[in-house]
Amino acid sequence: MNITKENIDALNAVVKVDITAEDYQEKVASVLKDYRKKANVPGFRQGQVPMGLVKKQYGKSVMVDEVNKLLQESLNNFLAEEKLDILGNPLPKMDGEFNWDAENFSFEFELGLAPEINVDLSKGKITKYNIVANDELIDKEVENLQNRFGNVVAQEEVAENSTITGVFANEEEGIETKASLTLEDIKGKLNAKKFVGSKVGDVLELKSKNLFNEDTKLAASLGLKVEDVAELAIPLTFKIEEISYTEPSELDQEFFDKIFGEGVVSSVTELREKIKEDAEGQFLQQADQYLLNAITENLIENTSFDLPKEFLIKWLGTAGEKPLTDEEAAAEYEKSEKGLRYQLIEGKVMMDNDVKVDFQELKDYAIGFIRQQMAQFGQMNPEDKELEDIAMRVLQNQDEAKRLQTQLISNKLLNLYKEKISFDEKEVTYEDFVKEVYK
Structure with a gap:
């Protein structure tokens, strides 16, 4: 041979x-x-x-x-x-x-x-956003927590601060649904005026069109799908069954312990610091995801190399379960070219910087992920043996193992990029971050 x-x-x-x-x-x-x-x-x-x-x-x-x-x-x-x-x-x-x-x-x-690739991490300009929780956001979250853990007090009639529970009905459309709402949900002063001063047992005559500020609230209140209410224009009755308001919780130790656990927070100052810390931790995840996407786009744009296009189109035509025509294969190539380019760039970056994932690292990452999930359900101190057993079962599933490995590699690459790339750093509030990034 x-x-x-x-x-x-x-x-x-x-x-x-x-x-x-x-x-x-x-x-x-x-x-x-x-x-x-x-x-x-x-x-x-x-x-x-x-x-x-x-x-x-x-x-x-x-x-x-x-x-x-x-x-x-x-x-x-x-x-x-x-x-x-x-x-x-x-x-x-x-x-x-x-x-x-x-x-x-x-x-x-x-x-x-595969082409020879030279990846230069210094090319291009990338903005790295540092999202801060300002006083306005912290004030709002303190208020939200006070209301969430406050005392529900019955009211005789609807006022600006009321939560109103009742039944929406339309006999012809077969609608009879119990729902709760606040005046903040209601669109327009004329609609809100119909609620103010009403009492338990009153039946209000309403119209579905322009009743709520958001279609999602209308759909939930009528037991319908969102796509079914966009053009809905029918008469409704709303029979009031309950009226109440939430008396905000006092900012005392009982309140602090109820939210964060006993002794974790012991003053309003510490409460605000904890809210700021937690919020900025969540913001960091979003900022990091944006940063990784921005780096990816920048590397694709600034790393030039040729691909064996004709070969890849021919291969795509035969790679799937069902053969593709030349036109279908060419279209598939156009859709997948960008992803392929980044795969090659990522592989080169990993090779040049000795970025690897061994099984022990993957298992430790899986254990950390499982620990976070268990904490969300109140299991704060699981035993190490239990965590390891669950992790091993998860990693036996090839799809789950691949998903976790991809996440771990992305984390390692992001840390590498943060060390190697010079960014234009910008401190913003979350509101400004959303405006700039998701214009």
Whole structure:
């Protein structure tokens, strides 16, 4: 057997595999001998079927199977030994004159070669946002917490601060749904005026159109889908069943302990510091996600290299379960090119900076992730053995293991980028961050 490679250009090559009868005959003979032992042919005892009959019935299919096995194995070994960095998979070059009745065979495969890449992390300008929780946001969160943990007090009639519970109805549309709302949910002064001063048992005459500030609230209140209420214009009745308001909780130790646990916070100053810390921790996750996306876009834009486009289009046409037409494959290439470019850039960055993930790191990351999830459900101190057992079960699922590995690699790369890249840093409030980033 002989394998040779011919470079067409820097990104394309052809591998030729020559297989002679000597390469496969011994294996074919062994398989046929085993077939003979097991064959059930009328007129012959098992194991006594003439070899000529076995060869006639099975010889060609066994030979084709063994040649294909030898071809795949030898091609894979060649690619590994030559350390060829290829894109996609080798594509067989079809020969209309190929003949399986011959003894010696020649196979050719097209290869798409990965390009040489130089990644310069200093190119381009990237803004790194540092999101701060300002006094206005902290004030609002303190108020929200006071209301969330406050005392619900019944009211005789609807006022500006009321929560109103009742039943929306429309007999023709089959609507009869219980809902709770506040005057802040109601759109327009005329609609709000219908509620103010109403008492339990009163029935209000309303219209669905322009009743709420948001379609989501209207849909939830009527038990409908959001897409079904956008143009909805029907009369409604609303029978009031309960009226109440929330008396804000006092900023005392009982309140602090209820929110953060006993003794964690012991003053309003510490409360505000804790809210600021927690909020900025959440903001950091969003800022980091934006930063990683911005870095990705910057690297793609500022790292130039060619790809074996024609080969990749041809490969995409055959890679899926269903073959694609040339036009479909070209369209698929256009959709996937950007992602492929970043995969190659990311691989080069990881290689240049020795970024790796071993199993112990992945297991530790999985344990940390599981610990966070358990804490959300009130399990604050799980045993190490329990965490490790859950992590091992999670990692046995290949999809979950791959997802966690991707997250861990992204975290490592982001930390690397933060060390290596010079950013234009900008301190903003969360509101300004949203305005600038999600314009």
